[in-house]
Amino acid sequence: MIGAGPAGLMAAEVLVLRTRYREARPWLTPALTDFGPAALRAWALDLGITTFVGTSGRVFPQEMKAAPMLRAWLQRLRRQGVRFHMRHRWTGWGPQSELRFSAPEGLRAVRAQATVLALGGASWSRLGSDGAWVPWLRAQGVEVAELQPSNCGFDVDWSEHLRARFEGAPLKSVALEWDEGPAQTPTRRRQLGEFVVTATGMEGSLIYAASAALRERLRSVGSATCWVDLLPARTAESVLAEVTRGRGTRSLSTHLKSRLGLDGVKMGLLHELLTRQEMLDGPTLARTIKRLPIALQGPRPIDEAISSAGGVAAHAVDERLMLQRLRGVFCAGEMLDWEAPTGGYLLTACFATGRWAGEGAVRWLNLPPSDAARSLG
Ligand SMILES: Cc1cc2nc3c(=O)[nH]c(=O)nc-3n(C[C@H](O)[C@H](O)[C@H](O)COP(=O)(O)OP(=O)(O)OC[C@H]3O[C@@H](n4cnc5c(N)ncnc54)[C@H](O)[C@@H]3O)c2cc1C
Incomplete structure (x- = not known):
């Protein structure tokens, strides 16, 4: 043996x-x-x-x-x-x-x-x-x-700002979507869970669950994207309704925190992905809250994998x-x-x-x- x-x-x-x-x-x-x-x-x-x-x-x-x-x-x-x-x-x-x-x-x-x-x-x-x-x-x-x-993290080209502020921050109660199977006829997968923003990208059980499909996609197509639903317990309609609800003199951050509980790293990711103008566009913001795309650069080295x-x-x-x-x-x-x-x-x-x-x-x-x-x- x-x-x-x-x-x-x-x-x-x-x-x-x-x-x-x-x-x-x-x-x-x-x-x-x-x-x-x-x-x-x-x-x-x-x-x-x-x-x-x-x-x-x-x-x-x-x-x-x-x-x-x-x-x-x-x-x-x-x-x-x-x-x-x-x-x-x-x-x-x-x-x-x-x-x-x-x-x-x-x-x-x-x-x-x-x-x-x-x-x-x-x-x-x-x-x-x-x-x-x-x-x-x-x-x-x-x-x-x-x-x-396998069961590995992935590299993401985070901005210096996101990395400095949110390295190690957990994204809890989110859902991840990713494509599996042939690039032409993929099957969309979705799973609830959590992951962590790292200095180099993303890591954690939810990412591991998608890691085989994402790794294969990167190998076969050369690029891979996954999508994060920041508020999986809410429907797209209710998110849109809250985002577009009048906020008076309140800032957008205060509004999103009080109406949808969005703050911290979740807000950080929205700012990372959207321009200031897009943040102020209700439908775009609501759509991104429900389906925030993250482009992956590659899996972490095998020595770091589970x-x-x-x-x-x-x-x-x-x-x-x-x-x-x-x-x-x-x-x-x-x-x-x-x-x-x-x-x-x-x-x-x-x-x-x-x-x-x-x-x-x-x-x-x-x-x-x-x-x-x-x-x-
Ligand atoms: C941090 C971490 C967390 C994990 N968590 C989980 C979990 O929660 N649930 C789960 O199901 N799995 C988990 N795993 C995975 C699980 O531990 C492995 O899949 C499992 O240990 C593999 O078992 P194995 O016997 O095939 O190989 P190993 O456990 O890797 O054992 C192989 C042994 O062979 C020895 N060996 C290798 N080459 C030689 C050689 N040339 N000569 C002599 N000896 C050699 C090694 O030293 C080692 O002792 C985790 C893994 C890691 C790293």
Whole structure:
């Protein structure tokens, strides 16, 4: 097992349990392959971690902390017999197909009957996932799609004024619209949420949700725009009515704040986008409040992204995630070519593929199935 992220740990657990327990339980196979929320909760509970299902349907640890779960998981893995080789950096395969590691004591070569690669993507490389494996797999004839930023921020050419005044300001309770799919026949998407204005552009969960589509649009068309509804709870008609309502001697800012609650960074963005004259034109102002266009220049660098898109191509692995070109070598987690929004979807897929690859390695090694799998399902 190379890589001790969630995918690697899950694959290790499946493998070590299958080596320890020998009783056949084929009827558990569907549960092992289907690691849904119920299975995840049972698995966590088995670790002594109670969970709850939030209003979004997502599963959270009761303590709202990941560290106790990780600690309990590592302790259990050690008890079960998983041996961790810390500060071992895999550096690819040697001429005899041996795994090569740079270890504290020097270079180590390891021959393995089965290998699960769970090396992550290339974001936050200081945590160890640096994507160095990409050329090593490609050199073995494995198709690997270019790693790209996913769940990432985007650069916007803000004015110095906006940057100075509103860097770090959150835009709460807004809606984002963006186009997905082919440029000629796009599908308009809309989502409520929040994001933050940064020195270089925009960042945050709402932007991440649109990041795959926006990144693809930038790649294919060379430009991308998203639109912000600053007042999603109000209809366009009511916004227009309030904007054009007589304001007497009150300034426009005071009027918009008192009638629509618009101030701070929301007003900053309106001033950024509209000329003084346009601000005074009721229909233009109302339209922009409901659909403020923001032109994106490009995604932030992959190292800043929450996750990576790209990776080992789907057709480069078999149904058990074993590489077609390298028999006995399995891949799991974010290094596979998929992407998903944050909010648990990434971890869920990492857990699931880690289990799947671990199961694949169990079969490859022809190990007898065990009833221990029940504690995982
Ligand atoms: C700041 C941040 C917040 C996130 N929040 C969420 C969230 O809220 N919900 C969610 O679902 N996901 C979230 N994610 C994403 C999630 O953490 C990842 O998708 C997940 O950790 C990927 O799991 P993995 O096991 O595939 O890879 P990783 O977790 O990246 O683990 C890979 C491991 O392999 C090791 N490795 C890499 N190369 C080598 C090598 N050559 N030799 C030896 N070891 C190597 C790395 O050091 C690392 O320990 C977040 C990510 C970040 C950065």
